[in-house]
Amino acid sequence: MSAPTVRAGGVGRAVYRTISSIPTGALWVIVVIWALPTLGLFANSFRGPSEQRTTPWWLLLRDENLSLDNYATVLGTDVQGGLVQGVINSFAIALPATVIPIAMAAFAAYAFAWMDFKGREWIFIGTVSLLAVPLQTALIPLLQLYNGGANQTLPFIGKTLSIFPDLDLTGTTTAVWLTHAGFAMPLAIFLLHNFISGLPKDIFESARIDGADHFQIFVRLVLPLSIPVLAAFAIFQFLWTWNDYLIALTMIGPFAPDKMPATVIIAAIAGDFGRYEHLLTAGAFVQAFFPIVVFFALQKYFVRGILAGSVKG
Amino acid sequence: MAEIVFDGVNKIYPDGTQAIFDLSFEVADKEFVILVGPSGCGKSTALRMVAGLEEISSGRLLIGDRVVNDLSPKERDIAMVFQSYALYPHMSVADNMGFALKLAKVSKEEIDRRVRDAAEMLGLTEYLHRKPKALSGGQRQRVAMGRAIVRSPQAYLMDEPLSNLDAKLRVAMRGEIAALQDRLEVTTLYVTHDQVEAMTMGDRVAVMKLGVLQQVASPTDLYERPHNLFVAGFIGSPAMNLAEAEVVRHGDGIGITIQDGMTLAVDPAATDRYPKVRDRVGQRVAVGIRPEHFAAPSEVADDRVMRGLPVALVEALGSESLVHVDTRTRPIVSEDMRAAIDDEDAFEELKRQAAAGGQPFVVRYEPSRAPRHGETVDVGVRTERIHFFDAQSGLALR
Structure with missing residues (x-):
């Protein structure tokens, strides 16, 4: 009686082990498929133009003249004003476009989650529903707003009201990060609100009894406890703005080539008829370097259980 | 040091449900009163009204001769111990206990002294630098108590502070809290659903049912002369x-x-x-x-x-x-x-x-x-x- 049961159990366990290894195996397959093109790009970035065109990248080790020439070229000033300036411009856009919306959205998310005011729900729904506005449709109106402002001539009186001043922003990095910051706000508020509204209520009540006002609760409790979600959103927002091409091209465009971020410069590196196509490989890796640094710098904040020990046992 | 007076207090929620009906009783200065009743009887609501976390629909609430109906929790000068302890997870035990004093801009030396005194009283001295997550349930409970003690407030409010502890620890803490209250001589209102806690800890016990106060009496009186069938x-x-x-x-x-x-x-x-x-x-x-x-x-x-x-x-x-x-x-x-x-x-x-x-x-x-x-x-x-x-x-x- 017991022997077959044991054997069945053994088979069951083997089957179970096989099945349970499927997700891990599938993940590895996906990782390899995803990583291969990047790997090829990386390999090619050390090869000259003729090798890149004539032999596949996995024959890398047969090449005799592997060099850092591609990197030297893209970082030098010969092509398109140089990628170094482009990287600096990218930072000038991505840093404010990350920090400013997070700071503002954290305040807003706290208010929506824990402060009582009239119309709270509707304002929140309105804010979040702005997620549905596609950035592309706003490009031209925004450009007009930045360059000329918004003016309305009142009928009959003939007076012109300036609703939004002419800030003359076209051709500046400010125009780019302002746009990014604005369009990041709904998602940022939504994400942070989800997290902050889930913090235990008792902590806030206890702080109120301890004599804290909303600002003190925000600074001393909400911010430190929200570090995981702030870091997560910071990484995404930095990636999006760092890798943005469209907005930078529209807002800076032909007005000021020296303000262009790295993405636009890399796109232009290939040159007419793709003459310098081989440089794209090195350019792409210069571009990818910084987000990777940011990711590894912030990933230690993705610690689980930051709330452990707060409430309950 | 002060007394807490409920004077015809009602609590009606916006949707019309009434949680508390014409509640009137008094916690005398330095007295330890237990508010007890089955779940949903309004005892926690009553306590939260004293804390200023719930609005009072009508009636008057006084703490030490002062009508506090419209005062914020901060202005009421009370300390509360929560069922969940509500410790600040990112702060050390010492910072948790000193938080209120820090907000009140008490000097650093004074905070340090008072936190040390309270920690000694509660046997927490060696844990002062630890984070709450590195503490056992009983220790967390003590930190929550310590947070109340360092403030030397007009009154302590305790909302089922022992219900998250295991049975043995609960019995030990029961005696400890009662002894502590006796020593500190601070007016205390303590909410529990556990009638054993009510009988063993308080000077007087207030029994509530469905938002209505049934009887306020000493534990022996309550036991020997129940006012009605529910209390009995x-x-x-x-x-x-x-x-x-x-x-x-x-x-x-x-x-x-x-x-x-x-x-x-x-x-x-x-x-x-x-x-x-x-x-x-x-x-x-x-x-x-x-x-x-x-x-x-x-x-x-x-x-x-x-x-x-x-x-x-x-x-x-x-x-x-x-x-x-x-x-x-x-x-x-x-x-x-x-x-x-x-x-x-x-x-x-x-x-x-x-x-x-x-x-x-x-x-x-x-x-x-x-x-x-x-x-x-x-x-x-x-x-x-x-x-x-x-x-x-x-x-x-x-």
């Missing part, structure tokens, strides 16, 4: 045996027919305490007998013995044995009992028993004299200790 059923563990019985003439005095063909003579001492019973001859009343108010048949008069009761269950607790005997007495099925039992399943069981025409009584025995399961016993009733209530209103027949 709720206070005491194991609970009082309650049954419907008919009041009859018996000799010079009165007796009660507690089940068909079984009439017990009522001692005059009981009718002295419940004089209105004398007017109820021929009517049905609710009768309450605590488990410890039974005796061996030889110790009481012959007409005070319930005979031939089969033993259904014996709980041997070491110091005493609780013997459940089957009777054919009629259980009391009313809203009071539903609230006192505070358990829908148990109440359904009671209803089923009522329909079947019988219920078990719990009788306390000396372990050495306890009968065994399946035996049939005679138990004497100390009828001088019997309680009487109106079967309809539930009020004591005093």
Whole structure:
């Protein structure tokens, strides 16, 4: 009686082990498929133009003249004003476009989650529903707003009201990060609100009894406890703005080539008829370097259980 | 140091449900008052109104002669201990305890001194630098207490502070908190659903049911002179045996027919305490007998013995044995009992028993004299200790 049961159990366990290894195996397959093109790009970035065109990248080790020439070229000033300036411009856009919306959205998310005011729900729904506005449709109106402002001539009186001043922003990095910051706000508020509204209520009540006002609760409790979600959103927002091409091209465009971020410069590196196509490989890796640094710098904040020990046992 | 006064306080939520009805009672200066009741009785709401976390719909609330209805929690100068402890997880124990003082801009040395004093009092000195997650449940509970102590507020408010601890620790902390309150002499309002905590800790106990205050009295008073059927059923563990019985003439005095063909003579001492019973001859009343108010048949008069009761269950607790005997007495099925039992399943069981025409009584025995399961016993009733209530209103027949 017991022997077959044991054997069945053994088979069951083997089957179970096989099945349970499927997700891990599938993940590895996906990782390899995803990583291969990047790997090829990386390999090619050390090869000259003729090798890149004539032999596949996995024959890398047969090449005799592997060099850092591609990197030297893209970082030098010969092509398109140089990628170094482009990287600096990218930072000038991505840093404010990350920090400013997070700071503002954290305040807003706290208010929506824990402060009582009239119309709270509707304002929140309105804010979040702005997620549905596609950035592309706003490009031209925004450009007009930045360059000329918004003016309305009142009928009959003939007076012109300036609703939004002419800030003359076209051709500046400010125009780019302002746009990014604005369009990041709904998602940022939504994400942070989800997290902050889930913090235990008792902590806030206890702080109120301890004599804290909303600002003190925000600074001393909400911010430190929200570090995981702030870091997560910071990484995404930095990636999006760092890798943005469209907005930078529209807002800076032909007005000021020296303000262009790295993405636009890399796109232009290939040159007419793709003459310098081989440089794209090195350019792409210069571009990818910084987000990777940011990711590894912030990933230690993705610690689980930051709330452990707060409430309950 | 101050007293807390509820003066006709009501709580009505925006959707119209009323959580608290005309609550009036007073916690005297330095007094330890326990607010107890089954879940949903409004005790936590009452406490949160004192803390300033719930608005007061009408009535007045005073802390130390000051009407505090419209003051913020901060202005009320009270400290609260939460059921969940609500420690700040990213701060060390010392920072947790000193948080309120830091916000009040007390000097660093002063904060340090007061935190150290409190930590010493609570045995937390060696944990001051630790984060809450590195502490055990009991230690977290102490930190929550310490946070209240360092502030030296006008009053402590405690919302079921022990209910997250395991049973053994709860018993230890029970005594500790009571001793601490006695030493610090700070007015304390303590909410619990556990009537054992209520009986053992407080100077006085306020019992609530469905938003209505039932009785405020010392623990002994509450136990010996319950104001109504609900208090009688709720206070005491194991609970009082309650049954419907008919009041009859018996000799010079009165007796009660507690089940068909079984009439017990009522001692005059009981009718002295419940004089209105004398007017109820021929009517049905609710009768309450605590488990410890039974005796061996030889110790009481012959007409005070319930005979031939089969033993259904014996709980041997070491110091005493609780013997459940089957009777054919009629259980009391009313809203009071539903609230006192505070358990829908148990109440359904009671209803089923009522329909079947019988219920078990719990009788306390000396372990050495306890009968065994399946035996049939005679138990004497100390009828001088019997309680009487109106079967309809539930009020004591005093």
